[in-house]
Amino acid sequence: MEGREFTVVGKKLPRIDALAKVTGEGRFISDIQLPGMLYGKVLRSPLAHAKILDLDISNAEKLPGVKAVVTAKDSPRKTFCIYPNLANNLILQDTKVRYVGDQVAAVAAIDENIAEEALDLIKVEYQELPAVFDPEEAIKSSAPRIHEEENNVAAYIKRQFGNIEDGFARSDVIVEGRFKSPSVAHCCMEPRGCVASFDLSGKLTIWSTTQTPHSLRQELAEVLDIPINRVRVMSAYVGGAFGSRMFMDPIDAIASLLSRKSGKPVRIVNTREEEFISSRTRYPMIIELKTGAKKNGKCVVRQAKVITDNGAYNNLGSSVTGNACSKLCQLYSVPNIKFDGFVVYTNNVYGGACRGYGNPQITFAMETQMDEIAVKLGMDPAEIRLINANRPNTITVSGCEITSCGLTECIEETIDRSGWKMKKSKKRKNCGIGMAVVMHGGSGGKFYWGDNCHISSAIVKMNNDGTVDVLTGSKEIGQGSDTVLAQIAAEELGVLLEDINILSGDTDATPPCGGAWGSRQTFTAGIAVKSAAADVRRQLLSIATDMLEARIDDLEAKNGMISIKDYPEKAVPISTVASVSYTHLGTPIIGKSINNDPWSSTPDPVTGFGNVSSAYSFGVQVAEVEVDTDTGIVRPVKITCAYDLGRAINPLLAKGQVVGGTLSMGLGYALTENLVRKKGKVQNISFLDYKILTALDICDIECVFVETNDGRGPFGAKGIGEPAMIPTAAAISNAIYDAIGVRVKELPITPERILKALKEKS
């Protein structure tokens, strides 16, 4: 589609906020200091399951320096969840607590120490209730009930496509296994936080580490019971989110309540301990998977039973489980599928979105079994993936329409670049190489019913000196979306990158947008920005037709000039045209665009059929490891990746996603990360014992992009954020098998699990 030479897109440009970040000028939540601002602290439940018999805040209120104490009584007691029919969580609990860390009350004081002291003065009388932490226990009819529901099954997702009996009957090999994945934390560099400030008119202004400002605006309006236009979510730098800051956290609402009650701005920032205790986690899943394939390697049937630990409240458990099912159908386009997903309440903290949204869990299972099938058939694991690879312009049984797809090229690239064939044939002792593939939505999709979620819109204004303002409701959270969107606007308008001023996230100033989730912003917000910029360009060209005495179709805008295509010397600066639009014509140029993602559809709630995303991204990772069979330590040696991201609008930023996703989140998920709980209480609440890998533990990475130039994406681009981390665990696991002949089917693959597997083998 876009065959032309680009001037801004596709270039390795430094991020536009680089200077602000490296100099410390960029303001994060903890840097925001408003006059009279108070410090909020939340009283959290020490028990995993208990009735609240009595809650006495009188002593806390009397402590000098305390300006407000809030409990559920100060809130409209509205349950919240992005799926309104599933809502059963409250911003403050007053009848029951359901996990260690549940919010009971909160304090705002003139400093943090006083606020903490005041928390100690709040008296809560609990009646402890029996609790359950293992979803396989919780699902039993004898288990303690966590909500006033018939049982602890929060949702049951049943999907059936094709005919699995037939599929298994026609299979030459069948493999079966049980896979377990842990609860892990996102470990954002900046803890979750917000500054909330109600003014006298009753309008709330809030700075938050959210990744979805427009959704947060709506959610706050609902739980606080005020009109949407009484809430303004401001823009601030955000130090990472990875899904954890998708949608409202109770502290956003609690800080707002405290501000309303005290009449002062209130800042709440989680401690690192609170991040580990009460922040969203990746949903742990137990996956029983059975896969069948023909002798020629073609995978023909998959059956999965999944038990998801939903935690104490509904958030995204059923959606994430549903997405795991989507991937079960989509990857390798398997024709016969059965999926039974049980989303089960436990007295653990409730999960949320986490880079990959159910896909890392199911990919670990699916891609391990692809390897097992290859072994059984005596095939090269790379070969079997080439045989099964998704192809462009195909439709899966679940109704997902794959348009651009470079999976085959990705596999071939990694085979070449990693030296796969040589390494597979000449084995070194305890060293191994393994491959895993990912298919993921590259454009967000229609997952949510909240009004703003799948929309992106943009406004582009041309100033009279030729500079440009881009207003987008998208959210920069460190991934570089402001830079990418500015590049898209500059390319479309034919101006320089430095002529673009971008404002994102401020909900009073920017038009609605679902925000940063589902690897969607480059695609979805990118389309909106590109179309709004195209609108501006058309208006500019139309004014220039008179000035250059040419037809609009003969004009082009490039490098700040509008010229006649074949006579570049006949040109007029864009700034001159812009100035004319203001001063002579009195019609400043403003472009707008709304992208409601017309190609995707919400999957049918009963059958799950539908094209959930407008574009799909693909990738391959080849991992090489060395295993110490005495200690069980696995050292990653190198990872070679290839990704089909349509087009890399900014190859530097795209590579940043892959490097971070693979070497930090991916390797951590594979090897070390795990929230260890004892009776629901997290035991590793600091980075000493919650092991994210350090720069010394990670390995070399080589990354190449396969640009398939997607027909819908802006300049052909699709998302890369999530795909970056999804296949790593499976690739590492397969490499471990190659090295030492054992498969560990529970993440993380710890030294103890390796030794145990080795023992069982011998």
Add this chain to the structure above:
Amino acid sequence: MNQFKGKAKILAGGTDLLVQMKRGKIAPEYLINIKNISDLDRIEYDVNRGLTIGSLALIADLQESYTIRDRFPILHGALSQLGTQQVRNIATIGGNLCNASPAAETAPALIALGASAKIVGHGGEKVVKLEDFFVEPGKTVLKIGQILIEIQIPNVSPDCKGIYLKHALRRKLETAIVGVAVSLSTDFEYGPVKEANIVLGAAAPIPKRALKAEQLAKGKKIDQHLLNEIASVASEESSPITDVRATAEYRREMVKVLVKRAFTELIKI
């Protein structure tokens, strides 16, 4: 210190103490900063008396000492594996020992070197062997009013070699799952072992010598079979716990692995 009757804590580098206070594990009413006591950070070597280290000597300074690197490589190895550069820049060796963590990095190496601790305060001055210094996790023989002022390390005979191995998940910034220090003296490369010190960290409530294993090695020419036995005995002598970092079973297994590796590094088997 006496006047505060146990309500006070000594503050050296604070890299253990302040973390514990922040966590709410301890809440001393008074902190006594000893960092201004002059001369407590000295590192002195004497051919006759050996090495003397003031308790306030920084881990980083010790790590950079050529004397330690060349004459006491086992200690140098332990120091280099403690924390990160930032931590080593403020952490003291006295703090590492007095904090009495079973996983404290310097303890196994120092015990293997036959080090002693000089204690001052309440009731004068005395010197105890470092292997008798620890009582239980978080507790040493120090009584209220006493401080550790010096660590004394005798000279090492030229036929003695030692190594400290730390086992952990990450390469750096880790608490040892198990640490093992071994020092051996032999007359020549393949000769029998004259003296053996095997000290285990994070494998018992306190840093602990594996005396039976040492006994087994003494006077013998070590072959693979004997080494396996030494390692198993050392493992039996350990009494590790299960915690968030590892199970007791795994720790016991790692004692075996590390003892074997240490011997193999030091002598030809």
